[in-house]
Amino acid sequence: MASSRLDFLFCHLCGTMLTVPNSEYAVCPLCKTLRDIQDIRDKEIGYTIYAEDIRRELGIEIIEEQKVQLSKVNKKCEKCGHDEANFYTRQMRSADEGQTTFYTCTRCGHQSQEN
Numbered sequence: 412m413a414s415s416r417l418d419f420l421f422c423h424l425c426g427t428m429l430t431v432p433n434s435e436y437a438v439c440p441l442c443k444t445l446r447d448i449q450d451i452r453d454k455e456i457g458y459t460i461y462a463e464d465i466r467r468e469l470g471i472e473i474i475e476e477q478k479v480q481l482s483k484v485n486k487k488c489e490k491c492g493h494d495e496a497n498f499y500t501r502q503m504r505s506a507d508e509g510q511t512t513f514y515t516c517t518r519c520g521h522q523s524q525e526n
């Protein structure tokens with residue numbers, strides 16, 4: 412996943428992208444808030460390590476983390492008896508929910524799921 416190193420170069424007050432006039436500090440062009448470059452660097456490191464925790468804290472739903480895969484499998488449809496189905500698994504965010512596998516019959520579209 413391509414995550415910009417500049418993600419934290421935004422003003423925490425107004426959200427404007429900060430400018431970096433020198434190596435000492437960053438400044439918000441709108442509200443003139445100064446931020447120490449060292450502070451931003453620390454957050455970048457923290458972001459790398461704790462990215463998942465931060466996203467969970469912020470309640471951001473990360474679609475690519477659901478790891479949706481679609482492929483065919485030999486599974487007998489309980490409705491029409493066809494023996495081929497598309498299936499994909501979805502890993503739920505919370506560990507106690509585990510992984511759910513969804514099957515869709517390639518002939519009649521009947522859906523079933525297994526945990």
Ligand SMILES: [Zn+2]
Pocket residue numbers: 422423424425426427439440441442443444
């Ligand atoms: Zn600002």
Ligand SMILES: [Zn+2]
Pocket residue numbers: 488489490491492493516517518519520521
């Ligand atoms: Zn079917």
